[in-house]
Amino acid sequence: MSGSSLAVVTLVAGVLIVNPASADPPPPVDPAAAAAALAAPATTPAPPPRPTNATDAAAQLDQVQREAEALTEQWHAAQDALTARQQDVTNFQNAVGPAKAAVDVAKANEESYRKQVDAVAMATFESGNLDQFNALLASGSPQDFLDQMSALESLSSQYKEALGQLSAEVDKTTAAQSDADAAVARAQAAVAQATKAEQDLGARKKDAEMRIDEAEKLLAQLSPQQRRDRNGPGADAPDITGSGVGVEALRAAATQLGKPYVWGAEGPNSYDCSGLTSWAFKKAGVTLPRSSSQQALVGKAVSWDQLQPGDLVFYYSPVSHVGIYAGNGTFIDAPQSGDVVKYQKVSRSAFTGARRV
Numbered sequence: 001m002s003g004s005s006l007a008v009v010t011l012v013a014g015v016l017i018v019n020p021a022s023a024d025p026p027p028p029v030d031p032a033a034a035a036a037a038l039a040a041p042a043t044t045p046a047p048p049p050r051p052t053n054a055t056d057a058a059a060q061l062d063q064v065q066r067e068a069e070a071l072t073e074q075w076h077a078a079q080d081a082l083t084a085r086q087q088d089v090t091n092f093q094n095a096v097g098p099a100k101a102a103v104d105v106a107k108a109n110e111e112s113y114r115k116q117v118d119a120v121a122m123a124t125f126e127s128g129n130l131d132q133f134n135a136l137l138a139s140g141s142p143q144d145f146l147d148q149m150s151a152l153e154s155l156s157s158q159y160k161e162a163l164g165q166l167s168a169e170v171d172k173t174t175a176a177q178s179d180a181d182a183a184v185a186r187a188q189a190a191v192a193q194a195t196k197a198e199q200d201l202g203a204r205k206k207d208a209e210m211r212i213d214e215a216e217k218l219l220a221q222l223s224p225q226q227r228r229d230r231n232g233p234g235a236d237a238p239d240i241t242g243s244g245v246g247v248e249a250l251r252a253a254a255t256q257l258g259k260p261y262v263w264g265a266e267g268p269n270s271y272d273c274s275g276l277t278s279w280a281f282k283k284a285g286v287t288l289p290r291s292s293s294q295q296a297l298v299g300k301a302v303s304w305d306q307l308q309p310g311d312l313v314f315y316y317s318p319v320s321h322v323g324i325y326a327g328n329g330t331f332i333d334a335p336q337s338g339d340v341v342k343y344q345k346v347s348r349s350a351f352t353g354a355r356r357v
Helices: 031-035 054-126 131-139 142-220 224-231 245-254 273-283
Strands: 009-012 015-018 300-302 312-315 321-327 330-333 342-345 351-356
Touching: 054 142, 054 273, 245 273, 245 321, 245 330, 273 321, 273 330
Parallel strands: none
Antiparallel strands: 009 015, 300 351, 312 321, 312 351, 321 330, 330 342
């Protein structure tokens, strides 16, 4: 959404007449309802009635824009989550092989050492070093028998200690392999859940797109001047100075001025809000999450009075819009359907945070 509110719309002889928009954006959607959107089942809303008066037309245009943008950003977040969970599976699967190899090595070391112990014991016996024990056994004395066992224990104590260590290593590596297998299973279950969430949001996004089409039909009835009035005024382009990742991203975004907003688009011919910021920062060498809500978690938090060119600026709670601060109270963003990438004044009432990458 843009930083300007919906214009007043009047229906005259079947044509929408739009008065200039105010400087502030429309009020954000209910946070609790937005937060619960991910868990809500996919449903197909009834098509909204075609507006027959200015109030209905304004309300429908405003509502569909805000709802569709919020849903699109949730869908991007679900795709990010699915990609992350799929990567988790790959990472855990990559750990299973080495864990199993470690078990095999530990078992082989243990078996090899056992064979060495057996060989030493046999060599000792064959060399006659055990003759005195045979004599003691032959005597039939219980004390002599205990003395023999003590001598044998002393002879093999170092071997037993080493074997104990090897056996413990076998147990340790076996447990590690079991943990790796369990991690893969958990990651695969998480992928299944993330896949379902992405599919449910995708279905809801398609439903929303039908409403977007209805809004586009309303927008198509506006003259170019009426669209400009509805979208609100842009801001003068500031001089971009300085260096750093954020400033480089700002420069990249400035090369896209005038390109249209399209739901879910990520360039290079059109963008939605987070599509523009992720494209611009990628040009600066940084890969951002695709959704505005996840972009709001990267980097360092920045307050309103600390804003610097290149900072990511976020609107609404929960976050559903993002742009790049350009200085002098302006930012560059892809505002809404029917509008283009442009500079705008940052709205204090819509501002909910900023991050410095």
